[in-house]
Amino acid sequence: MKVPDEVLKIADDIKYMRIRGAGKIARAAAQALKIAAEKYSGPSDVESFKKYMGKVADILISTRPTAVSLPNAVLYVMFSLEKTSGNVSELKKAVVEAAEEFIRESLMALEKISEYGARRIKDDAVVLTHCHSTASVSVIVKAYKMGKIKRVYSTETRPFYQGRITTRQLLENGVPVIQIPDSAVRLIMHEVDQVVIGADTIASNGAVINKIGTSQIALAAHEARVRVFVAAETYKFSPMTVFGELVSIEFRDPTEIVPREWINDHPNVEVLNPAFDVTPPEYIDALITEIGVIPPQAAILVLMERMGWALEKIKLGRLDKIKLEDLIEE
Amino acid sequence: MEYVELRRHGYRKGLTSTEYALNIVNILLKMVNDEKEFIRTYYVVVDKVLRERPSNMASVNILRGIGSYLLENGFNGIRDYIVGLIDKIEKACEETAIIASHRIVEKDVLMTLSDSLCVRKMFKHLVDRDVEFEVYVLESRPGMEGLDLADYLDKLGVKTNLVIDSAARFFVKNVKKVVVGVEALAVNGAVVGKVGTSLLSLVANEARVRVFALAPLYKLSFETIHGELLELPEGDWSYLMDEEVRKTLPQNYSARVPVFDVTPPHLIDGIVTEYGLFAPQAIPVVLKQIYGVYPPKVESLEHIVSQIKEKWGEIR
Numbered sequence: 001m002k003v004p005d006e007v008l009k010i011a012d013d014i015k016y017m018r019i020r021g022a023g024k025i026a027r028a029a030a031q032a033l034k035i036a037a038e039k040y041s042g043p044s045d046v047e048s049f050k051k052y053m054g055k056v057a058d059i060l061i062s063t064r065p066t067a068v069s070l071p072n073a074v075l076y077v078m079f080s081l082e083k084t085s086g087n088v089s090e091l092k093k094a095v096v097e098a099a100e101e102f103i104r105e106s107l108m109a110l111e112k113i114s115e116y117g118a119r120r121i122k123d124d125a126v127v128l129t130h131c132h133s134t135a136s137v138s139v140i141v142k143a144y145k146m147g148k149i150k151r152v153y154s155t156e157t158r159p160f161y162q163g164r165i166t167t168r169q170l171l172e173n174g175v176p177v178i179q180i181p182d183s184a185v186r187l188i189m190h191e192v193d194q195v196v197i198g199a200d201t202i203a204s205n206g207a208v209i210n211k212i213g214t215s216q217i218a219l220a221a222h223e224a225r226v227r228v229f230v231a232a233e234t235y236k237f238s239p240m241t242v243f244g245e246l247v248s249i250e251f252r253d254p255t256e257i258v259p260r261e262w263i264n265d266h267p268n269v270e271v272l273n274p275a276f277d278v279t280p281p282e283y284i285d286a287l288i289t290e291i292g293v294i295p296p297q298a299a300i301l302v303l304m305e306r307m308g309w310a311l312e313k314i315k316l317g318r319l320d321k322i323k324l325e326d327l328i329e330e
Numbered sequence: 331m332e333y334v335e336l337r338r339h340g341y342r343k344g345l346t347s348t349e350y351a352l353n354i355v356n357i358l359l360k361m362v363n364d365e366k367e368f369i370r371t372y373y374v375v376v377d378k379v380l381r382e383r384p385s386n387m388a389s390v391n392i393l394r395g396i397g398s399y400l401l402e403n404g405f406n407g408i409r410d411y412i413v414g415l416i417d418k419i420e421k422a423c424e425e426t427a428i429i430a431s432h433r434i435v436e437k438d439v440l441m442t443l444s445d446s447l448c449v450r451k452m453f454k455h456l457v458d459r460d461v462e463f464e465v466y467v468l469e470s471r472p473g474m475e476g477l478d479l480a481d482y483l484d485k486l487g488v489k490t491n492l493v494i495d496s497a498a499r500f501f502v503k504n505v506k507k508v509v510v511g512v513e514a515l516a517v518n519g520a521v522v523g524k525v526g527t528s529l530l531s532l533v534a535n536e537a538r539v540r541v542f543a544l545a546p547l548y549k550l551s552f553e554t555i556h557g558e559l560l561e562l563p564e565g566d567w568s569y570l571m572d573e574e575v576r577k578t579l580p581q582n583y584s585a586r587v588p589v590f591d592v593t594p595p596h597l598i599d600g601i602v603t604e605y606g607l608f609a610p611q612a613i614p615v616v617l618k619q620i621y622g623v624y625p626p627k628v629e630s631l632e633h634i635v636s637q638i639k640e641k642w643g644e645i646r
Contacts, residue, residue: 153586156570158471158494164579171580179585181471181570183443183495183526187591213496216533223532257469257494258477259335266484271492277500 001042001052003059007032014070015063022200023110023134026073026235027103029060033077034099037092049088050081053095068201072235075310076102109233109290110138117196117231117288118142121149125193128153128185128221131211132162133198135231137169139288140196144175152177153188157211159256159273182213186220195221199232199287203241204303206281206296208232209249212274218283227285230296234289237299239307239314250275340570341474347513347549348423348447351388354379355416358396362409369638370645372396376635384561385522385590387514387551388419390631397634401641422546425604427451430509430544433600433607436462438506441498441534443468444524445475446511448544450482457486464489466501470524472569472587495526499533508534508541510593515545516554517617519595519610522562525588531597540599543610547603547620550613552628562590 010032013019019028036056042048057074064070080098084091117139121127125148129136143149152170154177157163163179170177180188195217201209208214208230221228238247254263254271263271281296289302303311333341345353354375361368372393379389392415399411430452434440440463442449456463465483467490470476476492483490493501502508508530514522521527521543531541551560565587567576576583595610605616618624 155496156471158469158496164583167583168580171582179567179570179583181495181525181587183468183471183524183529184586184588184591186529186532187525187588188586211496212494212500216496216499216529219499219536220529220532257492259333262333262336262477266481266490268484268487269480269490269492272497272501273494274497274500277497 001048001055003056004036004039006039007036007056008059010035011059011063014060022069022236023106023233025064026069027106029070029073030077030099030102032060033057033074034096037095037099040088040092044088046088046091049091053078053081068238068240069235072237072239072307073102073106075239075307075313076235079307079310105290106233106235110135112290113231113233113288114138114142116293117229118146118148120194120229120286120288120293121196122193123148124150126151126153126191128155128188128192128195128217129166130155130163130197130214130217131157132165132169133231135233135288136196136198137166139229139231140170140175141173144173149175153180153192154178155180155182155185155213155217157213158182162211185217186223189220189224189226192221192224192226195226195228197228197230199230199236200276201247202230202232202237202287202296202299203247203278204238204300205241206284206287206299208279208281208284208287208296209247209276210279212277215277215279215283218279222283228283229286229288230284231288234291234302234306237302237306239303239310242300242303242311243315247278249277336474336477337572338575339474340472340568340572341477343478344445344473344475346445346447346475347386347511348388348419350383350386351392351548352416352419354389355392355412355419359409359412359416362405362412365405366645368405368408369642372638373635373645376631383563385513385563387549391548391550391552392419394629394631394634397631397638398629401634401637419546419548422548422604423448424451426544426546426602428455429604429607430542430602431455431459431461433542433602434461434463434507438463439466439504440464441466441468441502441505441508441530441539442479442510443476443495443526443530444470444473444511445479445482446544448546449509449511450479452509452544453483453486453488457488464491466491466493466505468493468495468498468526468530470526471495472525472565472589475524495529498526498530499536502533502537502539505534505537505539508539510541510543512543512545512549513590514560515543515547515550515601515613516560516592517551517613518554519598519601519613521545521593521598521601521610522560522590523593525591528591528593528597531593535597541597542600542602542607543593543598544602547605550617552626553630555625560592562588562592564588
């Protein structure tokens with residue numbers, strides 16, 4: 001039951017970041033599972049096939065343990081094994097179809113999100129966005145093409161200035177956009193009608209984990225009674241959080257903020273660089289997903305709809321890690 | 331020490347609000363022996379302040395004071411007046427710092443932003459009294475004066491954490507008190523501070539962390555008593571990056587860079603002045619106490635300048 005080279009190559013490409021971005025990683029993983037199923041040449045009993053698929057799934061998940069889109073794609077495809085009964089060729093067919101469905105849906109997700117999101121933008125709106133998110137840019141561009149956007153404020157997003165990418169992409173689409181420093185969001189909020197942001201991960205209670213600064217923007221918006229929309233594909237919802245697992249916040253290298261010499265010259269100063277923060281659901285008006293606009297508190301609906309089977313498995317796995325091979329054997 | 335890489339981020343070595351004002355008085359002090367040159371410099375400095383930093387109430391009040399003195403006494407005793415003014419400002423800042431330092435207790439964790447002379451003095455007092463404390467400093471874009479303050483704290487030997495402006499809400503949970511300096515104080519208790527002050531205050535309020543603003547009364551905007559709005563200067567992309575970085579961005583890229591913002595009184599727990607610590611909303615009461623009448627009789631700077639021009643004429 002050797003895992004095909006082609007599959008191992010995809011796993012490697014994800015691991016060494018030759019494949020990057022939540023969406024691309026997820027689709028590559030689905031593709032790898034599809035290839036693995038198609039190339040299966042082991043014994044033609046159902047248990048052997050399931051065990052083999054579990055092994056492939058584990059290899060893929062272990063490549064990038066923190067990105068939620070990856071296990072979600074794998075779980076989505078593996079769900080098909082659970083749903084289907086029959087012989088090996090029927091199971092193979094189910095995996096291939098689920099993988100193809102995942103890829104197709106994830107590609108269509110952005111389009112649907114932009115459509116649903118753009119409908120929520122008011123006429124003549126001044127929109128504020130933070131960091132760079134493909135989903136929120138697509139919402140804003142779509143709304144602009146519908147003639148709804150007057151102006152966009154894009155935050156610089158220290159330390160890495162992803163806001164400059166957002167600004168560039170909006171300018172390329174003709175959207176009038178002004179960059180502001182992150183510190184100016186409360187001052188600018190007076191002029192803003194709606195906030196549109198993306199998400200890295202969405203927890204089961206509707207809390208949004210996104211680029212550092214998001215939560216204080218949402219707070220400033222809340223104070224000014226400005227609505228906050230989070231545009232995110234359903235594969236960004238984290239099934240692990242249903243069982244209490246915390247989303248760990250990565251602290252990145254301090255040299256992203258100040259040069260190494262500055263750090264060396266200041267022994268009493270510690271430069272702290274958390275990459276994400278958590279925005280509580282009460283500051284978010286709606287999550288815009290490809291299956292529709294939902295209140296953040298209903299995030300669990302998305303998880304049950306899209307990953308019901310996975311929830312059971314993760315619960316059995318006692319949270320340590322998702323180990324599909326063992327679970328399937330039980 | 332200069333860090334070349336920081337230029338890419340628009341870092342500028344700047345003057346704090348009080349330093350800016352003291353710089354203005356010192357320019358005038360150098361001219362007191364030449365009446366004509368003094369008047370000429372006075373006009374130049376007034377223009378400079380109103381153009382560059384109209385929100386710097388310390389400078390406006392200093393120029394108002396010197397102008398009024400000139401109109402009343404001419405050049406008689408002007409040097410002593412100006413020397414006294416500098417002394418008064420320094421003492422007020424010092425006294426404010428001492429009073430504020432009494433609100434800080436052993437093992438407090440503070441958060442602040444930008445760089446303020448009076449806040450620095452407060453830290454110095456705490457260190458001199460051997461109070462152990464820790465500080466979170468926001469880098470404070472644009473300008474990144476937070477780096478200057480972190481540098482000062484490092485040299486004082488204070489445990490300091492430098493974080494980006496966006497991380498204020500993330501770290502405020504670890505903090506006991508927020509302390510900020512101000513550029514101007516309005517009569518209703520609103521403060522004009524480095525941009526981000528209002529966001530930091532909001533974040534602190536949400537986390538039930540107290541906010542103290544250090545505002546010696548030479549920063550009071552008397553104009554706000556009569557409904558005048560404070561003017562807040564804004565910059566462009568050059569406050570955020572150097573030309574090299576600008577070249578990598580699209581030609582039609584544009585940025586709006588507010589330098590100051592207004593924090594409403596309800597987000598501030600205490601205004602610390604040289605007269606004591608009180609609620610922001612109590613400022614009119616304090617003014618009545620100090621000046622004996624309310625509103626205090628204060629002439630506008632524009633009016634004073636025009637009277638000086640009547641008396642001494644335009645000097646170029």
